[in-house]
Amino acid sequence: MNKEMTMLKKMKHTMKRGLINKENxxxxxxxxxxxFLKNISLYQNITSGKTRCKFCGEKITISNLYAVFPDSGTxxxxxxxxxxIPQFLDYSGRVQ
Ligand SMILES: [Zn+2]
Numbered sequence: 001m002n003k004e005m006t007m008l009k010k011m012k013h014t015m016k017r018g019l020i021n022k023e024n025x026x027x028x029x030x031x032x033x034x035x036f037l038k039n040i041s042l043y044q045n046i047t048s049g050k051t052r053c054k055f056c057g058e059k060i061t062i063s064n065l066y067a068v069f070p071d072s073g074t075x076x077x078x079x080x081x082x083x084x085i086p087q088f089l090d091y092s093g094r095v096q
Contacts, residue, residue, distance in 0.1 A: 042075060051077055052077075053079040064079045065080070066081075
């Protein structure tokens, strides 16, 4: 299996789970994280410090953003804190 196929498979799996994280975004959109966040109207909130991590309440910035995910009709975010990532994975697993 070539690299492109692997990436596509990974992306499909991610989309199925409703998870979008920085690694996947980078793989698919290069460095268009800003464009993506603007698309979902999250960029403004993040750059103005209005967005907080669902789990620890830490202020989300472009550099500590770990993932963006749908959460009961809204879009939530999680920071890259070592204690938040496992909580996020557990949470997203339970939601599905
Ligand atoms: Zn957090």
